[in-house]
């Protein structure tokens with residue numbers, strides 16, 4: 058049993074599950090097609106589901122069970138998941154090796170979170186099979202129990218209802234809280250200072266000051282960036298400098314925005330300046346002129362091609378090392394820093410939700426990290442002003458080694474919009 062990508066004649070792709078004879082497993086395939094084409098799920102979702110379902114079917118096959126019989130013994134499957142490492146649970150492991158020999162001192166090989174994710178995919182497949190008449194309905198009550206809603210938070214229960222009933226999965230491990238840390242402002246400034254190019258500084262700022270995900274940064278097209286005070290000439294009603302995060306599935310660098318919903322993200326002064334500085338750097342590479350992507354290869358081949366996703370982690374890691382930081386902040390921690398700064402500065406959680414592009418507010422709530430420097434939510438307005446001033450002075454570009462230059466109007470592209478003055482670094486190493 059293995060997950061396998063399928064490309065249809067239309068060009069659409071999804072993942073399915075093949076058995077040992079390389080034949081498609083019907084119950085899994087029908088579910089995965091439904092996810093991809095019936096519910097318009099992402100290809101990456103079918104990939105994750107197919108991998109999880111392949112694990113389950115592999116366990117069923119190696120333990121001599123049919124898959125419905127496996128569902129009845131899901132607890133055993135969970136134990137296997139926790140202790141069967143790749144040499145036992147992998148697609149290449151022989152059936153004879155499919156035995157779990159866990160002894161004292163053996164730690165679990167999969168986390169509770171990973172096991173719960175596998176179970177989610179298996180449950181969804183079973184529910185689809187029952188609905189499609191491929192399996193007996195009693196499996197639903199094996200997987201779910203009827204529970205009341207007293208354990209849900211008040212917001213999820215609604216205001217006027219009494220107690221109501223819902224389905225609750227019977228098989229679920231307790232996941233230890235593992236919050237993603239936020240990058241400290243001082244670390245972000247240190248990374249900015251150690252970046253080697255205006256392009257790299259812009260990338261860091263787009264994550265740390267605009268809250269974009271890594272793939273959203275690299276998927277930006279020139280037409281998504283509106284830096285004018287008034288963008289109505291470009292046919293856009295959003296006021297002031299901003300950019301649009303748009304999901305495009307066909308980006309050649311694989312940079313697909315996570316959310317289908319478009320969102321507009323306001324840009325602050327520092328980020329707009331970084332766009333301007335980057336434009337000059339980019340203009341020196343003729344191959345870049347043909348690309349519609351904002352962030353392209355300027356220093357390594359193929360010149361002008363959209364940047365790879367890995368390149369973002371590489372440049373942050375390298376800058377953090379030059380800055381003498383310990384573990385480098387990850388792109389996602391920078392997004393957390395942005396969200397926390399919005400909340401620290403008095404923004405409401407639904408504003409942060411909108412800026413981050415979350416469909417559900419519960420996704421935003423895990424982003425609320427109190428400012429490590431010690432500003433509390435109860436801070437007075439004066440404190441918040443002080444905080445804003447402090448982060449501004451941290452971020453403000455030093456003037457040494459820079460010169461003021463005039464740039465020309467390029468409004469046809471919507472790229473830098475109007476003529477004006479911009480700081481241009483004399484050498485690549487200076488922050489902004």
Ligand SMILES: [Zn+2]
Nearest residue numbers: 283288293295
């Ligand atoms: Zn716009």
